[in-house]
Amino acid sequence: MPHADTLTVVHHDDTRTRFTDVRYQxxxxxxxxxxxxxxxAITDILMTQAYRHRQSDS
Incomplete structure (x- = not known):
């Protein structure tokens, strides 16, 4: 199951719901x-954007 530090759900009416530190399916x-x-559980989805911030190896 993917993990996201920030997850934005764009709904069909162009409103946005933001979550932080989540797992999603x-x-x-x-x-x-x-x-x-x-x-x-969200069913009216137009688009999702998930970001996972990782520390650099250097």
Missing amino acids: LHRDGIRIWSADGEH
């Missing part, structure tokens, strides 16, 4: 997100 009916606030 994309599926046919939308996205399921697990965060510190609990589990979220």
Whole structure:
């Protein structure tokens, strides 16, 4: 299951919902997100943006 430091969900009406430090699963009916606030299931998705910030090796 992918992990994201920041995850933005863009809805069909162009509103955005942002989450931090989450695990998520994309599926046919939308996205399921697990965060510190609990589990979220969102079905009205136009687009998602997930970022994972990693420390450099140098």
